Amino acid sequence: MTKKFFSVVTTAGLKKITAATTGKKMTLTQMSVGDGGGKEVMPDPAQNALVGEKYRADLNQLYIDPGNSNQIIAEILIPESTGGFWIREAGVFDADGVLIAVCNMPEAYKPVIEEGAGRIQTIRIAILISDTSNISLSIDGTTITATRDYVDNAVKPFLKIKENLSEIAAAGEDAQDDARRHLALGKLAIKDSLGPEDVNALAKDQNLNDVPDKAKARTALALGNSATRDVGTTAETVAAGDDSRITGAMQKDQNGADIPDKTLFVQNLDLTDTVNRASHVQASDGNIYGSCWGGWLNDYIRRNTPGMPSLDPYATTDWVNRYFANKSTASLATNGWFRDATTGFMIQWGTAPGGTGTFIVNLPQPFPRATLWVLGWVDGALNYGDDDWSNSAGIINNSQISVTTDHGWSTSWIAIGY
Structure with missing residues (x-):
């Protein structure tokens, strides 16, 4: 047609x-x-x-x-x-x-x-x-x-959701293998369960008996040679062995006597200087232990002793007091102080600059225990004719006093304590 x-x-x-x-x-x-x-x-x-x-x-x-x-x-x-x-x-x-x-x-x-x-x-x-x-x-x-x-x-080329991948199953084993390969599933995807050989794992019921190289395992765990030794069966004991950490250990009943090099032991503890100083400590009761004569002590005695006095068996009291008794001390400055060595009694003095108001003055030497009293007046005189002028001093603490003035004259002060 x-x-x-x-x-x-x-x-x-x-x-x-x-x-x-x-x-x-x-x-x-x-x-x-x-x-x-x-x-x-x-x-x-x-x-x-x-x-x-x-x-x-x-x-x-x-x-x-x-x-x-x-x-x-x-x-x-x-x-x-x-x-x-x-x-x-x-x-x-x-x-x-x-x-x-x-x-x-x-x-x-x-x-x-x-x-x-x-x-x-x-x-x-x-x-x-x-x-x-x-x-x-x-x-x-x-x-x-x-x-x-x-x-x-x-x-048409796409899978239908409602088919649940049955199209791949219907396409045969080659299609199924291709699908698993594309999804990187591997041969394990077709197994209902996995064994230790599939995942390169240790079986828990083998209790590590299936570890292929036990020596390497001990090394990885940092166990060392002692890991293969039998331990003692009695409390607080270990089995006999040749591990250096056992045979070379200190024994408590030796109380340190088994230390092979005690000098090095003290040195490793950083106690060398402490031990040396302790051997030269003098007792407080006058007894001297150890050999201590010579050196600086000998030089001091030789240089500060004017001459060997003629003393029968003992030195006189005056001689001992002259060279070894406590002595009073002082600072003879504008702002100075005096301390009695026997009683600890102190007198301090000084001058504060002129001005108007109250000023804090630091004592030349803090009183160790107490400040008894402090006095302030116009510098250069104990009294003055102008009744309107006022200079005074007061205690703040053992190291400070206050000075008060209402005119330009400087203030002299004196403090007593111990």
Whole structure:
């Protein structure tokens, strides 16, 4: 039977396709539909346009026919809002607006919603070309509307959630092995349970008997040679052995007598200086232990003894007091002090600068125990004629006094304590 509906490549389209074989690719971009001028039409290669074009749009899909690699499928969608005409012809145009292919089709009316019925109309043209490699199949992705067929074909390669991967199981062992390899599951994924050999682990019921290299294990645990020795079975004892930490230990009943080098022992304890000083300590009762004559003590006695007096068996009291008894001390400065060596009684004196107000004066020497009293007056006199002048001193503590004056004269003061 002779085909009644078919498509042809136009003469202008054939030139474009031929030029594409030399390196200039052709890009298909649009499709138009028409009513054939109100009657059925036959496609003519000489056509440059449709007989009665009614609608033109950018391509919604453009792809090589999966069943025929030399056939290109072009598609547009006519929206619900467009219509009111019959469709009897269609044509595909390239980016330059050249009609590349034209076809006729069974007439169909495209209604609009206002007429009481509306639909989205899908129009496809199959273009047979000997070599499709020189034709650009790219289209504007922002204008694509997915058809039901497009969606169905697009999701076929994907797994369905409700099937729970049963499609892989149905595909056979090779598919299952590939899936496990892609998920990096390995051979353990097909086991119901894992044994120690699967995870390179020690079995707890072996109590470490399955450790392959026990010597290395002891080294890793820093146990040393003593780990292989038998311990004593009696409380507070160890088994006999040759471990240096046992045979070389100090025995408590020796009380340090078994220390081989006591001098080095004292040195390691950083007690050398302490021990040396202790051997030269003098007792408080007058008894001298150890050899202590000579050195600095001998020099001091020799230099500070004016001459060997003639003493029968003992030195006289006056001689001992003269050279060894306590002596009173003093600082004879402007701000000075005197201390009696026998009683500890002290007198301190000084002068505070003139001014107005109360000033704190630091004593030349703090009283060790108590400040008894302090007296202040105008410097240079014990009394003065102007009754409005007032100089005084008061106790603050054992090392400080206060001086108060209301004029520019300096204040002399004296403090007594012990």
